[in-house]
Amino acid sequence: MSVDRRQFFTIGAGAAAGAMLPFDARAATKGPTRHVQQQDGGYATVPLEKDSWTLGVVQSRVIAVDAENPAKKRRENVQHMCDLIDYASGFSGKKDLLFFHEFPITGYNYKWTLSDARKVAIEIPGEETEILAKKAREHGSWLVFGSYVRDPDWPESLLSITTIMNDKGEIVDKHWKARNIKGVFFGFELFTTTIYDVLDRYVEMYGVDAVVPVTRTPLGNICTSSIQREPEYFRAMAMKGAEVVLRTASGGFTPLDIQATSMYNQIYTAIANNAASPNNGLYFEDAGGGGSAVYDPSGELMSKADTAFETLVAARIPIKDFRTRHRQPIVHSELVLPVYEAYRSKYPPSLFSAYQPQDINDSGRYLKDKSRWK
Template identity: 30%
Template structure:
């Protein structure tokens, strides 16, 4: 039987993607790392943007999203695991999330953000974690990036992975809230259509794509397709650009050089049928806001798809796909078997990637035209 709806009526509300300049080069261009002070500056920026939404008093904004690497910054090619853990990663919960929790309580909003995390269960590694804070200041969801380029993905410790919020092997957590059922994915996860599909099958209604550079025509086509295929709202959030160099004048840091371009901008909010509700105007800092109507979504999900409106998932004939979906492609338990990576381009990852490609080729299943009688 379907679960009883915890929140019977959810009024339409506004979701906001904060597209801002972020200090995400850690180490800097000169090779030096910065820890707490860089995190503090990024958090101050995040809080200022939140406060600006309520500058004139009440606001319809109930959900605010920030990009990948938005607090502690991003590694370079040869950054080592211990350097990420010391300078970039945070504890969740911890001092940094406490700052955002205070803002969530102050303005009665939900906040979604993303950063490298020092997880006590992984003393020699780190994870790329998206998290959601509710208006009571409580962390109610943790999602760990699947398609990670560095660090540990849940699939790398598949046999031992437990989601710290749900207490189960929950790779794709969905949390029921006063503004709908929420879920997250991160950056390159956009290339895995299975992730939004699983979320939709679990009942997710708003999927936040906390992004760190995956923009452009193809990625936006993917995101719109993910929304339409799964009858789900998709919010994709990216930075406006990377602050490369600061200059200190008194107690004030002035950004001198900012990198924008093909990895910047592109934040947007997409409705359950792939229509763009709101999108950024280029790579400049801005707030991208759009209306989320959960009751509309629930009404349409309760309908058979007709004339482009209804629930696409109802057409899914799962038994036909099972044998293909269960094949191993990328080998699991890589960290359990090989140990932690040394840096972002570690040879152990290259080996597993090559094995994944070979698994695809080995799994091809077709017949020759010459065999047809």
């Protein structure tokens, strides 16, 4: 029986415990049709390699790739990532995991159409991930980074994916962005395809367990996310066994939202925001930049970037000691489940299954009359 990447990391301590398989070696079969989740306060894990490890949050710039000549600038951006990986492992010592923001490879440009953005996007695996894999092996560091991505299984879509790469340079998981905000911009909407935008097909292809993915690694149970102000989603991660949640921001975030993720769920949470970003053509270089941070399971700040410059935020994660006492968050779900079951979100899921918008204005037109709220 073949085991896909989601199944492998959700089996827990069992036949697959402690093993690590490269992404290309795993079959593309559908994942679990139910959430892999215990009901006794515990959660699935694989054995730890280390009692504690050092997390490095890389606050780096955002430089948009030229859609007419994407390969050159992508290479430059990846080389800049490699330089920062070297710096992070320099005088301050090795970092076991280095965490970048959402767009260190492609950057972002609001003028891009879907066609432009797909030209700019990378494939996973691909040239860019191979370069980063070499650097991961050189320093013996795990890498977590976001990017716009093209996927042959989604030939009309632009994906925003956070990749988890181990210290051997193997891609062990890819997390889709869970949802985009809708109804908050004036006359336009985002056109990235998220899990929520194609929820029915996503579940059909990957299984329901992949909707809230938990990657069980020898460093601990890692979750990633590029969404903000969605406490229920992070609570669900914690219920499924998240121990370290790595969150990215693009152009700013609310520190309280990050702190609350740790405090309410008793887990480690890091936020990687972009640094000051030059030549963007829309705003001052430091607008929305800076503030990358790490919080401990009580919600206390462990480390923070006090500048918008490119910098490193580091914190030590005592994962073995943490795991001996950590349990799922205590939630009196029976009190609120009837309310959740009766609730309907403003926009229904799977809207992009019917039509894929071609740019931000087209997306605004398409979604204009799709709200379920009056």
